[in-house]
Amino acid sequence: MVRDTAQRRAIRRALEEAGRPLGALEVLEASKAGAPGLGIATVYRSIKALLADGSICEVLLPGEAPRYEFAGKDHHHHFRCQRCEKVFELGGGCLPDLKSALPRGFRVSSHEVLVHGVCSGCARGKRR
Amino acid sequence: MVRDTAQRRAIRRALEEAGRPLGALEVLEASKAGAPGLGIATVYRSIKALLADGSICEVLLPGEAPRYEFAGKDHHHHFRCQRCEKVFELGGGCLPDLKSALPRGFRVSSHEVLVHGVCSGCARGKRR
DNA sequence: TTGATAATGATAACACAATATCAAAAGAGA
């Protein structure tokens, strides 16, 4: 029987309120407010459970550990800040002419776009 | 002094002739023709050297080990076949309206696109 | 409140890709 615990509430809440994909360690940090002493094992366990029940989905970026974001969003892509390394969600505005660049006989099932740059917070604070 | 060996020639040739990004194990396989008994350590060593002198560059895809392709190509993106898991190069045809989807204050420095689907070889052979 | 048991936290163990080690083999100047 599944139990309701402070840890699970804190982890779910952290992911819900982040508004951007979080990695396991980011989830750990963000959840500590609502669950002091939280351990990384519980974070991984909860992420697994939330994935299994479809509450969150995995965001994989090249060369990085998985991040997780709340499910049910519209099709979107991501932006990675090369200063703070946070990942943000980008609104709509999707590829128009995917087909044109495709070799003959190739069939497309999905695509993903990753934009690199500097987020507003880091750009404002300059350097760092 | 750097020496010219059959292994290095075979590895460089494999990457040159592949026409698509190869992972370390793919390089190993493709190079065995020209260098029987080739070991994976030599593949990694050669890849490192080719990267260092700018002959090849790294192609990172989400959740996968790095692949490598010959350098000097025009800006392009990649296609990953979900059947055979090979990665192919896509021709030009790039994102027009990246800016429009960006939050205020974000600065773009680069982007990458990955298209998922089935390559012509796998589509022709159906299933598998 | 009690008791059965699910969940937790610390940490050991694991999986995987990549690097280090080292004796043996091979390249190349003399």
Next chain:
DNA sequence: TCTCTTTTGATATTGTGTTATCATTATCAA
């Protein structure tokens, strides 16, 4: 050809992220 030294292949080791283990703690139905 000989010799010095780089390179190689087998494999041990490392590093990073994730999972397993297990004694302890906490939930919640009765």
